[in-house]
Amino acid sequence: MSETGMRNGRAWIILAISTAAQSASSVIIASGAFLIPALNDPNGGYQLTLAAAGTVAAMTTAGLMLTLVLWGLLVDRAGERVTLMIGLSAGAAAMSAPLLHQVVRGEGIEASGPVALAGILLAGGMAAGSANAASGRLVIGWFPVHRRGTAMGIRQMAQPLGVATAAVSIPTVAALHGVAVALAIPALLSLLAAAATALWVTDPQRPSRTSPNFSELRKHPYARHTGLLRIHASAVLLVIPQFTIWSFALVWLMTEREWSAFTAGLLVGAIQLAGAGGRVAAGAWSDRIGSRTTPIRIIAVTAAVTMGALAFTDLRGMSIAIVLLVAAGVITVADNGVAFTAAAEIAGPFWGGRVLSIHNTAQNAVAAAVPPAFGATITAVGFPATFALAAVFALLAAPVVPSAIGART
The missing domain is CATH 1.20.1250.20 (MFS general substrate transporter like domains)
Known part of the structure; x- marks a missing residue:
């Protein structure tokens, strides 16, 4: 070989x-x-x-x-x-x-x-x-x-x-x-x-001090125009619709659609598995077109449209809302792997650990705030308005995504 x-x-x-x-x-x-x-x-x-x-x-x-x-x-x-x-x-x-x-x-x-x-x-x-x-x-x-x-x-x-x-x-x-x-x-x-x-496991090789781009790779990734902060920000905004679905899909199915806990749990589990496949598909898409940012932007817009459609159909009591819930559960998580890859490529071999940790910390902090904040919103104005609010955050993420990234790998 x-x-x-x-x-x-x-x-x-x-x-x-x-x-x-x-x-x-x-x-x-x-x-x-x-x-x-x-x-x-x-x-x-x-x-x-x-x-x-x-x-x-x-x-x-x-x-x-x-x-x-x-x-x-x-x-x-x-x-x-x-x-x-x-x-x-x-x-x-x-x-x-x-x-x-x-x-x-x-x-x-x-x-x-x-x-x-x-x-x-x-x-x-x-x-x-x-x-x-x-x-x-x-x-x-x-x-x-x-x-x-x-x-x-x-x-x-x-x-x-x-x-x-x-x-x-x-x-x-x-x-x-x-x-x-x-x-x-x-x-x-x-x-x-x-x-x-x-x-x-063996660590991947890092550039030696004699490498022509060693000094550039050692520079702080946030100190140059790389799009890194915009990748973080767009990923954080997209966490909001994602965790809205993850946190409240089960209770929505049980209270608004009168499903049993067992049946609702099965569908939520299926959404999780489908979402896992969606992450792989989005990553393969970014490889095929040679861009990390284009898929993220399209996913953000698609997530906004899907969440908006879910809000409208739920307000009207339409059965297709369940299909849209499944679609939203898959679409809203699809960007995760691509955004993580983009952040790591911008960070380079000497800053990747810290940058990926900052990326995850920001996402986890916002994710932790979604259940109490949006739970209160559901109590105050109901599920349709809450789904519509989540759609707004997904829509806001689209223009935040940079047109390109300054990859350092």
Whole structure:
């Protein structure tokens, strides 16, 4: 096999491991939310109010946001492999702590109260942030420009796959065997990903000091006209319709369309899986046309039109609103991988970790604000007006997208 063929084969192996690492981290982040039924169970070990259970569950996301930029700095200084190994191992240790406590002390973690569990989930979330920057940088470093969009789209499938894994395992195991055993699931997945990283991951080569463009690549990516801030801003605006659908599709189907929780859950799960495929398709599209920004802009306009149509058909009580909900759920997430790729290409090999972490932190901050803000909006003015408001944010994103980016890879 030629050297090029060997590199291509290795790139796909590293993509698979990067996706697995990101999926394991996504399971950690999602585990908090899927523990809420066990925490809120009046006959369970915690018996928390829904508000208190939600606060404990939010600790994984809080930990993620606290450390994302620090993990990005470590990626840029120490490399992707080391960062992944440290973060995944720390995540496995944190999430296995309740089970170890149960084995050693002979009592469940419930005896230590909700504060102890909140601390464990916070630590797990802090560790999970390592995969966000490191796995993305691995993909950018190992794949050539004409394949990066597709590869990053595949890597971006990790989030819905991780959420789906958590959804089908964490609540059931927690109900049957307790919180400690449920949290052993993300611990095991993180441990397996850490082992795979140690065995098969190699950092991509970075330009040496003798390279003709070394000085240019070392420059601060925000200090030049690269379009990076506009990529961040457009991605943040598009998070709003995305999380409007993710947060309220289930309750809309159940309250406005009178679907059962089971049937509505099946459709929401199908939307998640279709959205994962949409990310790959958008990435492949950007590779084929040689532009990251054109697909993002078209996706923004299409998302605005779809959300607007959803608002109108819901107001009129039309059945096609359900079809538009599915379409909106796929379209509003399609830009994620392309925008992530664009940000990484602008950042270059020496700033990628920090830039991708900043990108994720901004998106997560806005995403966290969507459920309470738009929940209040739904209460005040109803679903149609809320969907229309989300459409406005998608429309605002279109002119923010730069016409081109100053890629440095």
